[in-house]
Amino acid sequence: MRASALISLIVVMLMLWFLVQQSWPYWQHYGLGSFVSGDWYPYESLFGLAAAIIGSFWAALIALAIAIPTGLAAAVMSSEILSGPWRNLIRGSMELLAGIPSVVYGLLGLWLLLPFLQSSLHLLTGHNLLAAGLLLSVMILPTIMVMAQDALSEVSASQRDAAASLGMGWSARLWRILLPQAWPGIRSGILLALGRALGETMAVMLVVGSMDRIPEPFYNLLSPAQTLTSRIGREIGESAFGSMHFSALMACGLLLALVTIAISLLAHMHTDSARAT
């Protein structure tokens, strides 16, 4: 039994070790300058990370900007406005949404969302960061909504009663009591959703356009772009094991792993220590 626990510890350590080891030649050769350069041309040995980092950042930001307000509103509606069966219906549909495989979202994005964007915004191609962000927002919505709803429903009845007996209105109770009390859970949900958005591969890969270029100007979300995950997914198959290209892709993977590990540490910092006692 102790062995099982050890296995999981060893797995994390080994994974990081192998990523560092394989990406080491890249870091040694290109150093920290690789974060500034946006040029990624494997055949000319140019491996700048900036374009993909900016792409990942924008895609995740768009997703959060849409999913946080709608997800929170859906959670509030579900736990504070609706009753029994409707609540279960919304909860069930969120679980359904969470269960759809990411490659199926990619298919939906490619053949439903892209043509729509293309015709409504008059673009040459619908492949862009906006499409990736929109698709991601649907994918991370269940995480935010379900965690927020759980957090809201855990606010104790005595607190609600106290607020009501003080004569607080519905929106005052929501803003002064419910949301602040539920905030730790909501925050964890948002962070987990962010990690999911950064790490999502298949759906993003199909709609983002896979163009290794820093958006110009940097807020141009309507031209084809690249994210860390889509770059790895597109190119890992054609890079030879041990080459600089392979090493650079491993560097992208290491970056992704470190950022998402930091995010989950933030998300679980408080809950774990309280739980295990």
Added chain:
Amino acid sequence: MSMNERNAKILTTMLALPALLPPAACLSYILFKGIPVLDWAMLIGSSQAIAFGSISTLWPQITGSILLMLGACALAAPVALGGALFYALAANIRQRQTLLGMMHLLVGIPPIVYGLCGLIVLVHVLHWGISLLTGMVILAVIILPMLLMNSVNAFDRIPGGKTEAARALGLSNGQLIRRVWLPVAWPALMTGLLLGMARALSETAPILFTATVFSGVVWPDSLFSPVTSLQTHIFYLAQEGANAEAVDIAWASAVILVILVTALSFGASALRKIRMDG
């Protein structure tokens, strides 16, 4: 109900609407596109002419996905159960914190990173190549944390009185687990397993370059040969924009995949309703 309150509620509902429409819309669109293409010959036919995009059987893809899923669960479930028993029986507070913390970390790491590590270690260092076994191991590691946390929760929810009564009767650890804990906790454990299976069926990125090929495999010769899978099939065919038939097959594959995953989740919800103190 005051004016203000009503306005606030209406505003909340308006904000929530974008969250309420997509589930139904996504699902009906998938079914709308995929169902007309599906027929029985496609599901179980034995046609080996798997030419690019031509209507043919999806049977190899289905078996490939299911083999990967079963392998992953067979590898991950015992480790998860063992870890959870360690957590419940033997671990002190520090060990519990470490274990939970590790699991939360592992859950947070994107699947494609597991794919990369599998590519380095299993495909290249261990020379397993692009193979069924590689995919099984990678998927097992991916579903391990959720299985383990679910098992921990399952044992946590066993009423303390049952354990105390068993201890008072002098049951050993083994007897306690077999006679008291497993009979009470099995629905919760199975729920976790079904969700793990659904997850293993959905993951695509980590097996794309470590376990699967586009076509040419009907039944893998051994654990060390590559397979085809529904997930990766959808990915390849989705991009065949010039070939409408290929995209149709992608939709049909998506319908099959969504049905399989949803069936597993429904099974999990049904099991969740079985009360643990019964």
